[in-house]
Amino acid sequence: MRQRLFMIVLCVLTALGSVCGTAQAEPLVIYCGRSKSLVEPLIEQFEKRTGIEVAVRYGKTSALALALQAEGSKTKADVFWAQDVAALGAMAKSKLAAPLPNGLFTDIPAWAQPSSKRWIATSGRTRILAYAPSRVSKSDLPGSVFDLTKPKWKGKVGWAPTNGSFQAFVTAMREAHGDAKTKAWLAGMKANGAKVYPKNTPIVQALADGEIDLGIPNHYYLLRFKAKDPKFPVAQQFFKSGDIGNLVMVSGVCVTTTSENKVAAHRFIEFLLSEPAQKYFTLGVNEYPATQGVAANPKLSSDAELNKAAPKVELDSLQDLEGTLKLLREVGLI
Numbered sequence: 001m002r003q004r005l006f007m008i009v010l011c012v013l014t015a016l017g018s019v020c021g022t023a024q025a026e027p028l029v030i031y032c033g034r035s036k037s038l039v040e041p042l043i044e045q046f047e048k049r050t051g052i053e054v055a056v057r058y059g060k061t062s063a064l065a066l067a068l069q070a071e072g073s074k075t076k077a078d079v080f081w082a083q084d085v086a087a088l089g090a091m092a093k094s095k096l097a098a099p100l101p102n103g104l105f106t107d108i109p110a111w112a113q114p115s116s117k118r119w120i121a122t123s124g125r126t127r128i129l130a131y132a133p134s135r136v137s138k139s140d141l142p143g144s145v146f147d148l149t150k151p152k153w154k155g156k157v158g159w160a161p162t163n164g165s166f167q168a169f170v171t172a173m174r175e176a177h178g179d180a181k182t183k184a185w186l187a188g189m190k191a192n193g194a195k196v197y198p199k200n201t202p203i204v205q206a207l208a209d210g211e212i213d214l215g216i217p218n219h220y221y222l223l224r225f226k227a228k229d230p231k232f233p234v235a236q237q238f239f240k241s242g243d244i245g246n247l248v249m250v251s252g253v254c255v256t257t258t259s260e261n262k263v264a265a266h267r268f269i270e271f272l273l274s275e276p277a278q279k280y281f282t283l284g285v286n287e288y289p290a291t292q293g294v295a296a297n298p299k300l301s302s303d304a305e306l307n308k309a310a311p312k313v314e315l316d317s318l319q320d321l322e323g324t325l326k327l328l329r330e331v332g333l334i
């Protein structure tokens, strides 16, 4: 009798557990395109806080995106956390990413919301105008990235045409302004003697060294220099409100359509958007938080300033890197 009672209690507990989602047989499988050193402490926190076990496959975002497309409905992944927007747009387009609950999008700014609602941004990095304040006064700065082709800036601008972030920006310019205008801008920059650098860090260094007066890197590179030397002689600011030169490049996360672990997957996204995780991104690596008002980083622009500066682009449409590379080749930049 006592044994039967025990069995009944056990059955009820098991049933309750699976209904409530607490009896989790399989770990939450995350394909992660962000770096392990950045992500690991967060995953540990999530496991500790929720009791949900996580298994992570790390890799380059582009390689994981290809794997997900190849695996299709057979994938073991529940969650895909991608470094950039192109991979997420592809997941939405192929419907390998499931629609997310509306509630997740509360308090998320426009720059972090794709219209598909099949993924959500977790943080953002921006493009920005960096300059040498000893040679260019703030009031003389160009209002738009399109102004950089003016004779005034001949031979004075630095850029990095082979860099991934620059190419993501060109893809966004094509989406916002069309291929013809983008190609004309690229050709105009080249004709105006824009100096080519291999990536963002040397652009910022060249500003300090007096090689150039303006540059278009991502926002966080200057902050690295300033962390070592607060007097580092370079400044930066956004172009005018909504200019494509202020593109916010987001990292984000989606849940696979075939996931049988969606409750846990949504809890993981809620966790990434929660204050401790958002603070970790913004204070730790100087990215912009995707959730409004949770974490102010004094080295960054405020939520309000960023929301004003950010151009309106359809995030789901920023996938055509091939088309961008083709334009860059036609202009002779790569």
Ligand SMILES: [Fe+2]
Binding pocket: 165, 218
């Ligand atoms: Fe970077």
